[in-house]
Amino acid sequence: xxxxxxxxxxxxxxxxxxxxxxxxxxxxxxxxxxxxxxxxxxxxxxxxxxxxxxxxxxxxxxxxxxxxxxxxxxxxxxxxxxxxxxxxxxxxxxxxxxxxxxxxxxxxxxxxxxxxxxxxxxxxxxxxxxxxxxxxxxxxxxxxxxxxxxxxxxxxxxxxxxxxxxxxxxxxxxxxxxxxxxxxxxxxxxxxxxxxxxxxxxxxxxxxxxxxxxxxxxxxxxxxxxxxxxxxxxxxxxxxxxxxxxxxxxxxxxxxxxxxxxxxxxxxxxxxxxxxxxxxxxxxxxxxxxxxxxxxxxxxxxxxxxxxxxxxxxxxxxxxxxxxxxxx
Amino acid sequence: xxxxxxxxxxxxxxxxxxxxxxxxxxxxxxxxxxxxxxxxxxxxxxxxxxxxxxxxxxxxxxxxxxxxxxxxxxxxxxxxxxxxxxxxxxxxxxxxxxxxxxxxxxxxxxxxxxxxxxxxxxxxxxxxxxxxxxxxxxxxxxxxxxxxxxxxxxxxxxxxxxxxxxxxxxxxxxxxxxxxxxxxxxxxxxxxxxxxxxxxxxxxxxxxxxxxxxxxxxxxxxxxxxxxxxxxxxxxxxxxxxxxxxxxxxxxxxxxxxxxxxxxxxxxxxxxxxxxxxxxxxxxxxxxxxxxxxxxxxxxxxxxxxxxxxxxxxxxxxxxxxxxxxxxxxxxxxxxxxxxxxxxxxxxxxxxxxxxxxxxxxxxxxxxxxxxxxxxxxxxxxxxxxxxxxxxxxxxxxxxxxxxxxxxxxxxxxxxxxxxx
Numbered sequence: 026x027x028x029x030x031x032x033x034x035x036x037x038x039x040x041x042x043x044x045x046x047x048x049x050x051x052x053x054x055x056x057x058x059x060x061x062x063x064x065x066x067x068x069x070x071x072x073x074x075x076x077x078x079x080x081x082x083x084x085x086x087x088x089x090x091x092x093x094x095x096x097x098x099x100x101x102x103x104x105x106x107x108x109x110x111x112x113x114x115x116x117x118x119x120x121x122x123x124x125x126x127x128x129x130x131x132x133x134x135x136x137x138x139x140x141x142x143x144x145x146x147x148x149x150x151x152x153x154x155x156x157x158x159x160x161x162x163x164x165x166x167x168x169x170x171x172x173x174x175x176x177x178x179x180x181x182x183x184x185x186x187x188x189x190x191x192x193x194x195x196x197x198x199x200x201x202x203x204x205x206x207x208x209x210x211x212x213x214x215x216x217x218x219x220x221x222x223x224x225x226x227x228x229x230x231x232x233x234x235x236x237x238x239x240x241x242x243x244x245x246x247x248x249x250x251x252x253x254x255x256x257x258x259x260x261x262x263x264x265x266x267x268x269x270x271x272x273x274x275x276x277x278x279x280x281x282x283x284x285x286x287x288x289x290x291x292x293x294x295x296x297x298x299x300x301x302x303x304x305x306x307x308x309x310x311x312x313x314x315x316x317x318x319x320x321x322x323x324x325x326x327x328x329x330x331x332x333x334x335x336x337x338x339x340x341x342x343x344x345x346x347x348x349x350x351x352x353x
Numbered sequence: 354x355x356x357x358x359x360x361x362x363x364x365x366x367x368x369x370x371x372x373x374x375x376x377x378x379x380x381x382x383x384x385x386x387x388x389x390x391x392x393x394x395x396x397x398x399x400x401x402x403x404x405x406x407x408x409x410x411x412x413x414x415x416x417x418x419x420x421x422x423x424x425x426x427x428x429x430x431x432x433x434x435x436x437x438x439x440x441x442x443x444x445x446x447x448x449x450x451x452x453x454x455x456x457x458x459x460x461x462x463x464x465x466x467x468x469x470x471x472x473x474x475x476x477x478x479x480x481x482x483x484x485x486x487x488x489x490x491x492x493x494x495x496x497x498x499x500x501x502x503x504x505x506x507x508x509x510x511x512x513x514x515x516x517x518x519x520x521x522x523x524x525x526x527x528x529x530x531x532x533x534x535x536x537x538x539x540x541x542x543x544x545x546x547x548x549x550x551x552x553x554x555x556x557x558x559x560x561x562x563x564x565x566x567x568x569x570x571x572x573x574x575x576x577x578x579x580x581x582x583x584x585x586x587x588x589x590x591x592x593x594x595x596x597x598x599x600x601x602x603x604x605x606x607x608x609x610x611x612x613x614x615x616x617x618x619x620x621x622x623x624x625x626x627x628x629x630x631x632x633x634x635x636x637x638x639x640x641x642x643x644x645x646x647x648x649x650x651x652x653x654x655x656x657x658x659x660x661x662x663x664x665x666x667x668x669x670x671x672x673x674x675x676x677x678x679x680x681x682x683x684x685x686x687x688x689x690x691x692x693x694x695x696x697x698x699x700x701x702x703x704x705x706x707x708x709x710x711x712x713x714x715x716x717x718x719x720x721x722x723x724x725x726x727x728x729x730x731x732x733x734x735x736x737x738x739x740x741x742x743x744x745x746x747x748x749x750x751x752x753x754x755x756x757x758x759x760x761x762x763x764x765x766x767x768x769x770x771x772x773x774x
Contacts, residue, residue: 055402
């Protein structure tokens with residue numbers, strides 16, 4: 026390190042930005058790769074219509090179940106948009122897809138572990154005191170609740186009213202195709218090639234949005250005096266909207282945002298909960314990505330709806346979960 | 354495969370190799386230590402995913418001409434689509450799959466199928482390029498003649514469009530869009546990798562809160578406050594203090610130490626974050642004696658207690674420790690910046706260490722003022738210094754500020770880990 030230091034550029038304002046940019050890339054890129062390998066494999070290997078056969082006929086019930094699908098197909102929010110596109114094609118109803126899209130980045134094992142780690146809830150964790158992992162439980166449960174609420178609202182609409190026309194047409198086309206039962210015959214090698222190609226595309230798609238988000242974040246992170254946060258953090262009514270605004274601007278990955286939220290000493294637990302639930306569902310990079318699937322007005326409704334829903338629910342929900350706390 | 358698709362495919366592979374290469378480069382050169390903490394999963398993940406990206410890139414490079422199981426987005430002019438099954442092609446003298454790859458069918462087959470005597474075997478997948486056909490498929494035991502795999506083999510006359518499959522941005526965009534995507538993917542990463550200074554400038558340190566310390570803060574107090582140190586010893590392998598703290602229970606005052614350790618181990622450690630603690634609670638961690646201090650903190654040969662800046666920082670929230678530490682000689686290594694708080698006479702400097710939670714982007718400066726009692730000496734900003742001085746605590750504003758009353762401050766070399774994790 027010392028011998029290298031001589032060759033390195035002098036620190037500068039711009040160097041600060043580069044440094045923050047790289048460090049977030051190093052932190053996030055591995056998880057994006059995991060997510061996109063997953064989505065590639067789903068794309069190639071998950072039999073068409075399997076989901077349709079597995080999910081119950083009742084759409085309400087299947088929406089409730091879709092909220093847990095993240096446990097089976099864990100993805101963070103960057104990878105979830107391409108994944109739901111695929112899953113919709115594999116026969117997943119729209120309400121389920123939306124619920125999955127919103128909940129999977131939260132209700133998933135990687136995020137649960139990272140939240141446990143970041144909030145130091147691993148220590149002393151046992152089945153008897155599982156309820157003491159307050160933030161992890163609050164985050165996963167509120168994420169699930171909000172995702173299901175939005176999914177049930179979507180149930181009232183037709184795909185054509187929600188999705189972009191091009192996407193809605195594709196689903197119909199795909200459904201028409203399903204009848205032919207294609208995609209059965211492929212051999213393993215062909216599927217593997219397909220999976221890896223999909224992974225490559227998904228990684229690059231995701232990495233591009235990720236890079237944009239990280240650029241904005243790093244600029245904010247190093248060029249803006251963070252003291253402005255402390256001034257709003259103290260007032261609860263201002264803390265919630267501003268921390269959700271921060272989640273929006275920072276566009277963090279749900280697998281690592283807990284590490285950012287945990288040390289924000291100035292904010293209350295409820296505010297951090299809002300950050301950790303709202304952030305994975307809506308932020309600047311997601312705004313772009315959602316617009317590629319949903320009609321623009323739907324994206325705006327989603328933004329406003331999620332903001333209000335999480336803002337209203339975060340404080341009472343945190344109190345509720347904190348009441349589960351058992352003194353060890 | 355059309356020229357465009359070939360080019361997009363190669364560019365995609367190049368992007369994967371670039372990302373993988375940067376991850377691997379920083380891991381292999383060891384420069385990653387400036388970005389991610391040594392403990393935990395982050396550094397190994399960089400290595401694994403760096404390899405993964407390179408492998409993924411190479412896989413896609415080597416299988417560029419292979420068939421894809423499902424076809425996507427072809428611009429085929431055929432009336433039917435050969436998705437995965439072998440079928441009787443009507444339009445072509447020889448059958449082939451219209452793969453994912455929108456190929457220009459040039460039909461100049463020059464298959465050199467080693468020992469196989471199959472005739473245009475339908476590879477379930479799709480997408481050979483029948484433009485240049487240098488098939489390298491290794492058809493193990495192939496003697497098929499238009500073998501229809503797994504019972505598909507229908508003659509379909511319908512023309513469906515397989516646009517449903519999610520395409521990459523690169524595939525879907527026009528060239529200006531592609532160039533923009535490639536720039537976003539490649540430019541910031543390459544630029545950052547080539548010209549990152551591996552350390553922050555004073556500007557970032559200030560923006561991250563150098564002059565807004567909150568000494569009563571408890572957010573990572575469990576890791577650094579003196580009373581909890583024994584329990585936390587193993588978590589800090591790189592700091593000098595950890596060496597001593599590995600022998601925690603050996604020191605005399607068992608009653609007192611055990612009591613405070615119990616407090617530390619039980620309520621505070623397990624669920625420190627769960628229940629927001631009122632500020633005053635952080636001021637009483639239980640009793641603390643000079644013996645405890647000696648037991649937990651290594652001393653230099655002059656008898657100075659060697660403490661890290663974050664440890665000194667957190668003593669500002671602990672009345673018991675303050676009582677013991679006041680007047681004691683301490684020694685620490687840190688970086689220096691001018692003091693801008695309560696420094697009208699110019700007697701002070703501010704020293705800090707950056708503390709990282711999970712990556713350098715979330716590094717926060719932990720700082721304490723150093724008071725010289727006279728005009729403070731001049732140091733170049735960010736210089737690493739060894740500070741020796743007497744600890745004191747003053748109520749300034751609404752906080753109790755830990756202050757080192759300097760007796761000796763000298764320039765020194767940077768420690769191995771510039772940031773504390």
